[in-house]
Amino acid sequence: MTIHKEGYTTIALSILFIFIINAFVDYKYYDVTWLRWFIYIFSAIFFIIVLQFFRNPKRSFATGDNLVICPADGKVVVIEETEEGEYFKDKRLQVSIFMSPVNVHINRNPISGVVKFFKYHPGKYLAAWNPKSSTENERTTTVVEHKSGTPVLFRQIAGALARRIVWYVKEGDVVEQAEQFGFIKFGSRVDVFLPVGTKVNVALNDVVKGGITTLAELS
Numbered sequence: 001m002t003i004h005k006e007g008y009t010t011i012a013l014s015i016l017f018i019f020i021i022n023a024f025v026d027y028k029y030y031d032v033t034w035l036r037w038f039i040y041i042f043s044a045i046f047f048i049i050v051l052q053f054f055r056n057p058k059r060s061f062a063t064g065d066n067l068v069i070c071p072a073d074g075k076v077v078v079i080e081e082t083e084e085g086e087y088f089k090d091k092r093l094q095v096s097i098f099m100s101p102v103n104v105h106i107n108r109n110p111i112s113g114v115v116k117f118f119k120y121h122p123g124k125y126l127a128a129w130n131p132k133s134s135t136e137n138e139r140t141t142t143v144v145e146h147k148s149g150t151p152v153l154f155r156q157i158a159g160a161l162a163r164r165i166v167w168y169v170k171e172g173d174v175v176e177q178a179e180q181f182g183f184i185k186f187g188s189r190v191d192v193f194l195p196v197g198t199k200v201n202v203a204l205n206d207v208v209k210g211g212i213t214t215l216a217e218l219s
Contacts, residue, residue, distance in 0.1 A: 004106060006166055006183045007054025014050045018043045053185075055104060061178035061211040065147070068110045068198075069178055070213040071154055072190045074099040076206045084193045085135075087117055087143055087153055092193040095200060095215055097208060099159075099188045107182040108211045109144065110192060111152050111218075115173045117143035120165075123158075140167050140182065144175060150218050153193040156182055178211040194218075 003011065025039045062069055078096035083089075099105055123138040138158040145151045156165050167182040169175060184190075192215060194200075199217045202208060208215070 002056045002058075003051065004054045004056040004183065006185070007050070010185075011050060011054065014047060018047060053101060053105065056106060057104060059209075059211055061108075062214055063177050064214075065112075066218045067177075067214050068152060068192065068194065068216040068218060069108065070097065070202075070208045070210055070215050071108050071110045071181075071192065072097050072099050072105070072208075072210045073103040074190075074208060076202050076204055076208060077189070078191070079200060079202070079204055081196055084153065086119075086141055088151075088193065091196055092153070093196050093198050093200070093216075094191055094193055095202070096189055096191045099184065099190070104210065105184050105188065106180055106210060107156060107184065107190060108178050109175045109181050110154055110177070110215065111144055111146050112175060112177040113144040113146045113152075115142060115169050115171050115175060116145045116151060117141065117153075118167075118169060118171050120167070138165060140165055142167070142169060142181065146218060148218065150195060152218075155191040155193075156184055157189040157191065158184060159188045192216075 022039060022043060025036055029035050074097040076095065077098045078094055080094055081091055082094045084092040120140050121138065124136045140156045141153060143151050143153045158165055164185045169181050175181065194216055201214045201216055
């Protein structure tokens with residue numbers, strides 16, 4: 001397992017924070033043994049949590065021309081027909097994955113194709129499971145057109161803890177299925193919008209893996 005590049009700065013700041021607080025306690029409270037050990041243990045746990053959040057595990061990815069691969073680790077929280085009002089402006093099948101702080105937070109392309117649309121939206125930081133987060137939170141919208149001509153929209157959504165969305169795509173890019181298209185820090189959600197009638201291969205509350213789990217099959 002490696003550490004994702006998006007974690008380098010956060011990890012460096014965490015090390016600095018741990019060094020300062022430990023040095024302060026060792027200097028100011030050198031004779032309070034229980035407090036020093038509490039800070040040592042707290043520092044170790046804090047550092048492990050930060051490291052695991054930015055982990056980038058090695059994986060063998062699922063691929064297939066007609067497959068829609070899960071874009072993120074997490075739990076399926078929405079499967080429903082809904083009105084997609086930003087790009088399609090019609091009814092679509094929405095599948096949403098909630099990413100908790102303990103999940104791998106790398107986002108991967110669900111299909112291969114050409115990026116036909118991309119837009120970043122500043123916004124609020126409602127809890128990621130709130131239905132309004134899809135339209136009111138900080139988010140990005142990406143539409144990739146499959147070689148068959150079928151467009152698939154996927155949306156990164158910041159959560160209550162997430163304060164930074166990172167993306168690596170722009171309009172006109174040719175992208176490959178399961179390659180990274182972005183990263184969201186500290187709890188978030190990814191929505192996928194598919195044509196109505198698409199065969200879905202997951203159920204509500206399923207635990208899914210980015211780049212591995214097959215969400216759906218395009219006709």
